[in-house]
Structure formats: structure tokens, C-alpha cells
Amino acid sequence: MKALSLKRRHPLAAIALLLLGLLFTGGLYAAASTANQAKAETQSYSASDAAEGKKLFVANCSTCHGMGAAGTKDGPSLVGVGAAAVDFQVGTGRMPMQMNGPQAQIKPKQFNEEQTRQLAAYVASLAPGPSVPDAHILDEKGDAAKGGELFRVNCAMCHNAAAAGGALTRGKFAPTLHGVESKHIYEAMVTGPQNMPVFSDANISPEGKRDIITFLKTIENNPSPGGADLGALGPVSEGLFVWTAGLAVIIGFTIWLTSRSS
Secondary structure (H helix, E strand, O other), X not given: OHHHHHHHOOOOHHHHHHHHHHHHHHHHHHHHHHHHHHHHOOOOOOHHHHHHXXXXXXXXXXXXXXXXXXXXXXXXXXXXXXXXXXXXXXXXXXXXXXXOOOOOOOOOXXXXXXXXXXXXXXXXXXXXXXXXXXXXXXXXXXXXXXXXXXXXXXXXXXXXXXXXXXXXXXXXXXXXXXXXXXXXXXXXXHHOOOOOOOOOOOOOOHHXXXXXXXXXXXXXXXXXXXXXXXXXXXXXXXXXXXXXXXXXXXXXXXXXXXXXXX
8 A cells, every 4th residue: 555655656647547537538539420420421322422522632632632632731621621612612612712802802712513523522522521401400490599509609709690701810710601602601600711710510409501591581581671781780880870970961951052152
């Protein structure tokens, strides 16, 4: 017992216990992350899709992302990003990028749906990652009220409470979500493009994401109950309008009084 007590009091014992604890915690986290990623990749692709996607990738994407999608100094690795990331970036025209800049801009799509699916199949074959969502998540029949609450808590600080978008730092911006396909909204949440954080199922459940999509489509399809929304940019545009209109009225009234007194 005395020998064991001496070992416990060894100056390196605390460091050894700390290292063991970190290794154990890190191992559990890595195992859980791998399980979640493997579970996320549920959509299956044929070998021919992956083969055709590889040809498209080598011809159009490998200059920046590398021959094996492992990344270069000009583009990040795509290993493990999943089919959802490819479908979002390529399906919205953001990739391939037209030019370097603070963030990828939306432009006309370079690839059709079949080619986009093939590219997604190739990247999905490299490692597990988020998959393209199924039709149930995209049916826009969730709870709009719950979706609105989730959106205001997690998204409104960048995208605006009315999903009209907003400016960020260093030339970056959060785009408007009006007119965006439901599929791409979901894919953005699970992949975190540009400056957007990743909302995994641990943060927002698939049903929660479905509710958010339902909320966004509800406010997109319903007119503003208060009349002109002035771009839905909040108190800045509204205050500017009131200030400009009010100042014009005051100036006009002053001119009228002056003309009456002269």
C-alpha cells in the first residue's frame, strides 16, 4: 500500500492521468463523429456514376482541389465533405468559382443535374459525409411556427429575421434565402458553406431543419401583412424612409410658410 501511495504521489502521475483522460475523451469523440458521418451518408450511387464523376472532377475541379480531392494551396480538401456539399456548391453555380474573392458567388450552373449527381457520387465515394436529403425532409409540411423560432435563434443574426440576407465582415455576406430551393437550404445547414456554421443533427434535428424550411417557404410565399416591406431590412431602411419623408414634409411646409409670409 505504501508503494502504491508513493506512485500516486509521483510528480508525473497527474500529467499521466490527464493524458489518459484526453486520449479517452478524444477516442470517444472520434468514434461518435465517424458513426454520425457514416449514418449521414445514406444515399447510394452506382459505380458508373462515381467513375463518370471522377472524369468530370479531374477535368474541371482538380486544378484547385487536387487529383484525389485532397486539396491544394488554391482549394480545400473535399474528402469527407459528402454528396450534400457538392450538390449545394455545384447545384447553385458557386462552383467552379468564376474568380477568387471573399466568397463564392452564385452564377449560372455549369453542370446539369446528372453531371452534378455524378460529381457528388465521386466525392461521396472518397469518405462518408452528409448526403443529399430525401423527399420527406423537403416536403415543406413541417411546423412553420417551430421553424420560425429555430430560425430566429440560429440564423436570423446573419440572414435577417425575414431571411433577406445581410452584410458580414471583409466583403462577405449572408445571402437572401428567398427563391432558394429547399434542398439547397438543407444542404447548407448540414455542410456549412462559406462562413456559415455546420448545424449537425445534434444541433438541429432533421425534423427541426424541415420546420425551418417550412417557415422560410411560408414567409416567401405570403405577402407582407403590413404593406410594403421596404426590402425587409429592418429599422435601418424603415428609419431612413421615415426620416427622408419626414424631412421632405418639414422642408416643404417651411417653404410654404415662407411664401405665405412674403
